[in-house]
Amino acid sequence: MASIEPIVFYDVPRVPREGADPNNKAFSSNTWKTRYVLNMKGIPYKTRWIEYPDIADEMKRIGGEPGAVYGGIPFYTVPTIYDPNTKTVVTNSDKIAAYLDKQYPQAPVLFPPHTRALQAAVTKRFDTILQPMLPMFLQELYDIMTDYSKPYIRATREQFLGCKIEEAAPTGERKEQMIQAIEGLLTEMYDAIKESGEDAMLLGGDIPIYADVLVAAVLAPTEENFGKDNEVTRIIYAANNGFWPKYLRYFDKYKAVH
Ligand SMILES: N[C@@H](CCC(=O)N[C@@H](CS)C(=O)NCC(=O)O)C(=O)O
Structure with a gap:
């Protein structure tokens, strides 16, 4: 492969966990x-950490577009990438994956021929269940x-949810429905x-799509963000006879943060 300049990958930081790599x-x-797509394909990149209040200005500066609509309000979002090799800005995780797969067709091919529509159906299913x-x-x-x-998080989230962050979590029957939806x-x-x-261990059979x-990007951060004892972490670990920790192990080798 001709030498390629590292892609600039915008990501938003958390406070690192105690004892974790800072x-x-x-x-x-x-x-x-x-990050999984970049790591899996071995595409050189450099993470540029950007805090929530600074995302919109930076995206406007580099020519990005709003990547999501929450509560009817358009938001500039990460992930966004800037590819200096093609001078292209791409926003939105699904669009970025499609761009990278096309521009950097080395294995694994994440959208093998004839799978676009079916993979879009899976993405849509996840969004429909998980967004609420x-x-x-x-x-x-x-x-x-x-x-x-x-x-910034407090102001924006409380605006579109119409309640305090502290009162946002569902309780009772509503919570039970959500837990069942995750298990389902x-x-x-x-x-x-x-x-x-x-x-078979993957939706792609023996190679990932x-x-x-x-699926890995949704499930893997749960334990790291919320801890082992979190209710949802425990569900992920117990569901389907303990299949999911094995599933996630496949992706461990693609977790480097460059
Ligand atoms: N559907 C978009 C959603 C991206 C998204 O919501 N990103 C969040 C960070 S996890 C964000 O940038 N939010 C900006 C904000 O809240 O102002 C995608 O998959 O890229």
């Missing part, structure tokens, strides 16, 4: 999708944010994986 500030499932669950995780996510980002989603994915055979990156 350089490991990654916590976001959205940005983990991009943000309030369930908000307090714990807020707790690991930097003091610099906290006021895991089982759907487990059953889908096993369609390729009892020994983008839908696997998505």
Whole structure:
């Protein structure tokens, strides 16, 4: 491969966990999708940490577009990449994965021919189930944010949720429904994986596809962000006869933060 200049990868930091590598500030499932893709394909990159209140100005400066709409409000978001080799800015984890797969077609090919539509269906399914669950995780996510980002997170999230962060978490029946929805989603994915055979460990069968990156990026940060004793961490570990920790082990080798 001709020598390529490192991609600039914008990610948002958490306060590093006590005892953890202080350089490991990654916590976001959205940005983990991009980091996994870069690491899996061995594409050189450099993480540029950017705090929440600074994202919009920087994205406007480099020519990025808003990457998400929350509560009807468009937000400039990370992950965003700048590829100096093609002078291209790409925002949104799914679009970034598609761009990288096309521009850097080395293995693993994350969108093999004829899988785009089916993989989009998996992505959509995840978004539909998980997006409404943000309030369930908000307090714990807020707790690991930097003091610099906290006021911004509080103001924006309380605006679109219409309540205090401290009151956002669902309780009672609503919480129970969300827990069941998580278990249901895991089982759907487990059953889908096993369609390729009892020994299959990935949605891609024996090689990962983008839908696997998505699943890993959603599940892997849960324990690191919320701890072993967190209710959702425990569900992920117990579901489908303990399949998911084995699934995540596959992705451990792609966790470097460059
Ligand atoms: N659908 C987008 C969502 C990205 C997203 O929501 N990113 C968050 C960080 S995890 C963000 O940048 N938020 C900006 C803000 O809250 O101002 C993607 O997959 O890239």
